[in-house]
Amino acid sequence: MSYVTPPDFARKMIDAGESKVFMSTRDTLIRAYMAGAILALAAAFAVTVTVNTGEPLIGALLFPVGFCMLYLLGFDLLTGVFTLVPLALLDKRSGVTMKGLWRNWGLVFCGNFAGAFTVAVFMAIIVTFGFSEAPNAVGEKIGHIGEGRTLGYAAHGAAGMLTLFVRAVMCNWMVSTGVVAAMMSTSVSGKIMAMWMPILVFFYMGFEHSIVNMFLFPAGILLGGQFTWLDYLFWNEIPTVLGNLVGGLTFVGAMIYATHYKTSSPRTRDAGLHHDDNAATVPAE
Template sequence: MAFDALSPREVIEAVSNAGARKGHTKLAKVFMSAVSAGCLLAFACGTSLSTNATPWFQENAPGLMRTISALVFPYGLCMILLTGADLCTGSFMFTTVAVLHRRLPWSKMLIHWVVTFLGNLAGSLFVVAIIFGYGNVFSAEPFKSTVISFATKKQVTPAFHMILLRGIGCNWLVCLACFFGIQGRDLASKVIGIWWPTFAFVSLGFDHVVANMTFIPLGIWTGAPHITVGMYIWKGIIPALLGNIIGGGIFCGTYYWYMYLLDMDTLPLYAVGRTAVSSSPSVSHLSGAAAKETDTERSST
């Protein structure tokens, strides 16, 4: 039986191409793309919170409600990937592979991380303040108490190391969603590939640094006790960010580079001379479809 999908080696080649292109994109475009991604993910976070606003089920079947919430949340990542917006967590994999593949310098990778992070934060805070906040989306009960309870469980209850470890597991799965999104050739296959790893990280309660840009500031906006901006930076950003970098950059990006690209001929820096190298036996097996630029290569998470 034949499957209309790229092989893992073709996918990681596409990831490398996308990472190199992302790293050389104008910073203004990168920032605006990241703002869009932050906004889109914030909408999914809002849906997740509203789904959890069921007091009886929270008391009697919390696992069921987490599962249902996890089933609807992935639409946010689908919108981000299919529109080509830049999520810093996805960039941790894309640009790491491009650097290891010698298509992007370390300096441009780090700059891209900073710009996408700031853009994601700006987009998330815009939705939190303008759409959710002044729009009074979560001002009524039981939605307000759900936001406060969720933010407290995310921010106050766990220790620093717990959030860091959850961050590793989170972006490991998120970057697999990016991987599968590229692997499928048709829209339905891409959506299904993106959906299930994202469902997995939400259902397990892992920490995504960009999702936390909505969950925790919204908790602060609605008056969650014991949560301050300083605490959010210390426990909501730093450990989740470090964990997401490890999960996406090492557990996904470095691993798949080692498995499928390390034995290929070294490619010139900045993707110059790609045509000459592509004729080597080590990459001649790649299909013509893999050599073409796909829409999903423009995505990140």
């Protein structure tokens, strides 16, 4: 059977986290770069579909193709390593340290940003004919997304920041579930089906994904969006990264580790029977 049981894929999660800590700098950067680029292409594709059809659900239904491609190719997203790498540290794998964890996260962040920014530049060129004319409908849509999800949050002050953070938490709850879901099957079709569902949920619900935003917001600035790099970093990227970390590690990694890898001792049948016997001996009044 292609199904992998929870205790087995929990072990695979920890093994994957350990392997990423010891991966070479070159390979880590290349895999992160390609992951950022492919996810950015998927985001551009989804926005294009939404603009052309007028139906956001269709764009959301098709967006997971990028996530499935990058995962099957063995590339790494920051949101994924946020969930997997700490488990190897928690499990006290030999040689896994906080320094190694921070090194991996830093390299993956840089690689993801470089890949997403490359696609942002390419898309800006495409939708403006090499910056020779105003952005087309897709370019205008990308610019407005950046405005609404920076200045829109800023207009609500602390409440906007809280909303942004919670959306980021919810995002990586779903995205990391997709990462883990791919480990539930040994077949390509099984992995794709398992990944598709949570990724669809996050995209359609408008949750905040740090790597998708590494494409949308720089592209929006390049296309004349009415917000700044400071707006992007303070009112989106930094809180989104922190929320993604909390969501993936807390609601996915730690939960699966606690209940499927470090399981508690089961209750014994004798304890329950003994309780019942005592209850039966209590005299009726």
